[in-house]
Amino acid sequence: MPDALDAASARAARDPHAALESVAWLGEAIDADAAAGRFASWGASSVIDELVHRPVVSIALFRALNERAKLAARWPVGNAGLMHVYGYLLSPVMTPFGRKRDRWMTGDLARLCGLPPDDFVPWASNRTLLERVTAAATTVLEHHLCRTEELGDVVSQIALTARQGPAALAYALETASTGRRIVTLFPVADAAAFLADLDGGEPRLRWNAAPPSADLSAS
Numbered sequence: 001m002p003d004a005l006d007a008a009s010a011r012a013a014r015d016p017h018a019a020l021e022s023v024a025w026l027g028e029a030i031d032a033d034a035a036a037g038r039f040a041s042w043g044a045s046s047v048i049d050e051l052v053h054r055p056v057v058s059i060a061l062f063r064a065l066n067e068r069a070k071l072a073a074r075w076p077v078g079n080a081g082l083m084h085v086y087g088y089l090l091s092p093v094m095t096p097f098g099r100k101r102d103r104w105m106t107g108d109l110a111r112l113c114g115l116p117p118d119d120f121v122p123w124a125s126n127r128t129l130l131e132r133v134t135a136a137a138t139t140v141l142e143h144h145l146c147r148t149e150e151l152g153d154v155v156s157q158i159a160l161t162a163r164q165g166p167a168a169l170a171y172a173l174e175t176a177s178t179g180r181r182i183v184t185l186f187p188v189a190d191a192a193a194f195l196a197d198l199d200g201g202e203p204r205l206r207w208n209a210a211p212p213s214a215d216l217s218a219s
Contacts, residue, residue, distance in 0.1 A: 005101065009090045012057075016064035019090060029128040030068045030086055039071060041134050042081030043173050043181030044210035049095065056091040056100055057083070077210045080183045085130045089122065104129065109187045112161055112168035113140060137185040140170035146195070149203035154212060156205070158198070160191050167191040173205075175212050183209045 004023055012019035020027045033039060047055045047062060057065070059075050062083075066073040069082050088100035103109045107117030113136045118124040120132060140159045147158035155174045160167040167188045174180040184207045188194045205211065 002105065005089055009092050012061045012064075012090050013092070016058070016061040017067075019061070020064060020068055025123055026086065026089065027068060029122070029130065030065070030082070033081075033128050033130045034069045034071075036131075038128070038130050038134060039069060039079045039081050041138070041182055042079050042084075043178075043183050043212060044077050044214040044216060045080035045083055045183055046208045046210055047076045047078065047083055047087065048208070049093070050208055052093060052095050054093065056093045057087045061087070061090060072216045074214075074216055077214050077216060079216075080181075080209070081130050081134065084184055085133055089129075103186050104133075108166075109168055109185070110136075112166055112187055113185075114161070133185060134182065136168075137170040137172075137182045140168055140185070141172055141180070141182070144170075147198060151203055151205065156203070156209075158206075160188065160195070162191050163195065164192045165190065167194075169194075171207055171209070173209060173212055178212050181212065183207060 008019045008023045011022060047057050049056050055076060062075055062078060065082055065087055066078055071079050071082060091100045104120040110119040111117050115136060122129045125132060140161055141157055144159040144161050145157055146160050149156040153175055157172045157174060159170045169188045170185050171183045172180050173183060
């Protein structure tokens with residue numbers, strides 16, 4: 001299965017629609033999530049990564065993913081759940097922390113969320129990956145919220161499963177009109193150092209989040 005993702009990622013550079021069809025469970029998962037309305041739990045995010053300063057998916061793959069999910073999007077901003085879950089599976093971009101898909105594949109993040117190590121492996125369950133990730137991020141936010149930042153009418157929520165050592169981090173934005181929308185879920189190696197770094201900075205949108213008011217009318 002990992003080889004199939006590698007092949008689909010390479011194919012996405014040439015024909016992203018065919019790449020989604022080449023991994024049957026991937027397209028089927030997006031279809032199921034769209035039908036169930038699961039993308040509505042997620043906010044908006046840019047695919048231009050703030051660490052590597054480049055898009056983690058191509059504009060062609062961005063459009064193919066949004067067409068499959070029947071979501072409006074305006075490059076480079078789209079639905080965070082679609083991009084961070086399914087876009088990351090096909091992203092070829094390397095970051096200082098490895099490939100974007102590694103968070104779903106290695107088992108580390110799942111364990112930090114208190115789940116079996118294979119819980120985020122896409123094909124390890126009849127539930128879609130987005131369904132599982134949404135449930136995990138929601139649990140982290142509801143039981144471990146440790147920082148909020150006010151950004152005008154937007155309140156950002158940062159939750160870590162531990163204050164020291166490795167931890168899972170969930171991040172969401174909330175407004176009175178939209179409610180809470182998840183932005184991302186990822187592992188942190190040193191929670192204490194991470195929190196100290198947060199305390200030393202100014203409140204801002206983090207981890208490629210886009211404002212809840214972002215215009216996602218299809219471009």
